[in-house]
Amino acid sequence: MSSPLPDQTTAPPAEPGSLARGQGVALWRQIESALEQAVLAGAFGPSGRLPPEPELARRFGVNRHTVRHAVKALALRGILRIEQGRGTFVDQPPIDYPIGERTRFSANLAGRDRLPSRVTLALDRIVLDATVAALLGVPAGSAGLRHRTLASADGLPLALGTLFLATERFPDSFAALTANPSITALFTTAGQADYRRAWTRIHTRPPSPQEALDLQQPRERPVLVTEALDQSAAGEPLAYNCTVWAGERVTLTVGG
Amino acid sequence: MSSPLPDQTTAPPAEPGSLARGQGVALWRQIESALEQAVLAGAFGPSGRLPPEPELARRFGVNRHTVRHAVKALALRGILRIEQGRGTFVDQPPIDYPIGERTRFSANLAGRDRLPSRVTLALDRIVLDATVAALLGVPAGSAGLRHRTLASADGLPLALGTLFLATERFPDSFAALTANPSITALFTTAGQADYRRAWTRIHTRPPSPQEALDLQQPRERPVLVTEALDQSAAGEPLAYNCTVWAGERVTLTVGG
DNA sequence: ATTCATTTGTTCGTATGTATG
DNA sequence: CCATACATACGAACAAATGAA
Numbered sequence: 001m002s003s004p005l006p007d008q009t010t011a012p013p014a015e016p017g018s019l020a021r022g023q024g025v026a027l028w029r030q031i032e033s034a035l036e037q038a039v040l041a042g043a044f045g046p047s048g049r050l051p052p053e054p055e056l057a058r059r060f061g062v063n064r065h066t067v068r069h070a071v072k073a074l075a076l077r078g079i080l081r082i083e084q085g086r087g088t089f090v091d092q093p094p095i096d097y098p099i100g101e102r103t104r105f106s107a108n109l110a111g112r113d114r115l116p117s118r119v120t121l122a123l124d125r126i127v128l129d130a131t132v133a134a135l136l137g138v139p140a141g142s143a144g145l146r147h148r149t150l151a152s153a154d155g156l157p158l159a160l161g162t163l164f165l166a167t168e169r170f171p172d173s174f175a176a177l178t179a180n181p182s183i184t185a186l187f188t189t190a191g192q193a194d195y196r197r198a199w200t201r202i203h204t205r206p207p208s209p210q211e212a213l214d215l216q217q218p219r220e221r222p223v224l225v226t227e228a229l230d231q232s233a234a235g236e237p238l239a240y241n242c243t244v245w246a247g248e249r250v251t252l253t254v255g256g
Numbered sequence: 257m258s259s260p261l262p263d264q265t266t267a268p269p270a271e272p273g274s275l276a277r278g279q280g281v282a283l284w285r286q287i288e289s290a291l292e293q294a295v296l297a298g299a300f301g302p303s304g305r306l307p308p309e310p311e312l313a314r315r316f317g318v319n320r321h322t323v324r325h326a327v328k329a330l331a332l333r334g335i336l337r338i339e340q341g342r343g344t345f346v347d348q349p350p351i352d353y354p355i356g357e358r359t360r361f362s363a364n365l366a367g368r369d370r371l372p373s374r375v376t377l378a379l380d381r382i383v384l385d386a387t388v389a390a391l392l393g394v395p396a397g398s399a400g401l402r403h404r405t406l407a408s409a410d411g412l413p414l415a416l417g418t419l420f421l422a423t424e425r426f427p428d429s430f431a432a433l434t435a436n437p438s439i440t441a442l443f444t445t446a447g448q449a450d451y452r453r454a455w456t457r458i459h460t461r462p463p464s465p466q467e468a469l470d471l472q473q474p475r476e477r478p479v480l481v482t483e484a485l486d487q488s489a490a491g492e493p494l495a496y497n498c499t500v501w502a503g504e505r506v507t508l509t510v511g512g
Numbered sequence: 513a514t515t516c517a518t519t520t521g522t523t524c525g526t527a528t529g530t531a532t533g
Numbered sequence: 534c535c536a537t538a539c540a541t542a543c544g545a546a547c548a549a550a551t552g553a554a
């Protein structure tokens with residue numbers, strides 16, 4: 001049988017016979033260069049996964065040891081990342097995501113050759129429980145809105161966001177968020193363009209099965225959980241946000 | 257044979273016969289109250305680990321199902337945390353650790369009934385590699401110091417810290433840190449009492465086997481990794497710090 | 513909890529190419 | 534030309550980690 005999973009990596013990094021033997025350049029050096037070129041060309045797709053070693057050896061027409069020598073050299077240089085039992089991957093540096101008083105989503109990822117996107121997963125009218133209501137400064141049991149979104153960069157899920165709003169403060173938010181999932185746009189319409197982040201709490205834990213599925217990451221890899229409160233310029237609570245980040249794909253940055 | 261691990265929890269939460277049968281209060285309700293009292297009294301020690309269910313059942317003189325009913329109720333209320341295959345634990349809320357421009361360690365944990373402590377694990381003279389040297393603003397290959405510490409609160413490990421200094425900036429740092437592991441003290445002596453945190457990067461990943469051991473946490477629970485650069489008031493880099501936190505025991509807070 | 517397929521990690525042995533003296 | 538040392542390359546088998554069934 002052929003490979004059970006349709007492998008999303010398509011790139012054939014070499015044609016057999018493209019290597020020069022006995023010309024003073026070791027085979028593993030030539031393979032190292034070829035793989036590095038392939039990485040820079042983005043030949044391994046958004047997953048960044050390389051074909052397994054035996055497959056690479058076949059394509060290059062060399063022994064597995066020789067491929068391993070090349071791969072190890074690239075791993076030492078930080079180009080590739082080897083994970084026993086899982087595979088070898090392009091070592092994409094995690095996306096650096098600044099968190100501070102003035103954080104906006106899409107502005108963060110622009111200008112660093114990543115394609116940001118944000119889709120609405122769900123938008124529900126809910127009853128605010130005691131904890132969230134207290135944060136939003138309304139009585140427990142008040143009407144509210146829960147907006148669940150999935151943020152991606154470069155086609156890979158980055159974060160699951162859940163936003164809580166009090167209906168009494170944003171009466172038309174359901175229609176507004178249906179039309180445009182951007183919180184910044186909603187706040188601006190409501191005359192709160194100058195909101196800021198009052199505080200952010202950061203924690204980590206293993207993902208729930210559903211979160212691992214949504215974020216397309218293994219259950220063994222942890223998630224970052226941030227909780228944040230957005231505040232108006234006057235200091236009133238506007239929205240409470242709880243975001244679950246794919247831990248292996250982001251670094252949060254404070255200051256700098 | 258008796259229990260293979262010497263259990264550090266000593267507290268007997270009840271004496272048999274202390275339960276009132278047939279008095280209109282279900283046994284599991286009484287056990288729920290008794291356990292809650294025990295939790296509030298800190299009867300389960302710093303580990304927060306409850307005795308195994310059969311042991312609890314024996315102490316209360318009831319069937320294991322009855323204990324499970326009580327424990328489940330407390331878990332639903334967020335008082336206890338059940339971990340299949342590991343045990344039942346007091347659900348200690350994670351320690352809230354503020355990170356900002358003026359973060360100091362011991363100041364953070366005082367006044368919240370946790371006993372902070374910090375011990376030196378290792379203090380080495382090293383050669384600074386390119387990455388760290390660049391951050392510290394010295395040539396790669398310069399002499400430096402690496403200071404590894406273990407921070408604990410309440411007897412439980414909280415974080416493994418690694419600090420990098422350039423020797424040329426702090427000539428006497430080896431002796432100073434040997435005498436007093438506090439960075440604040442070192443900086444103060446060097447006339448840099450007014451240092452601040454230039455930036456902090458936050459990431460998460462599974463712990464290495466050694467880290468799991470040092471932090472006394474299961475390998476399945478992730479760690480938080482913070483990297484931070486301390487800067488003088490004049491904007492010169494002073495020290496680079498990389499800290500690995502026990503993820504289940506801390507929440508980092510920005511602002512607020 | 514077990515089993516299985518996949519993938520990387522390790523260790524043998526052997527042969528060849530290259531540089532040195 | 535020969536001897537030696539070392540890096541390179543190949544082959545086979547097994548170990549260990551991962552993830553899915």
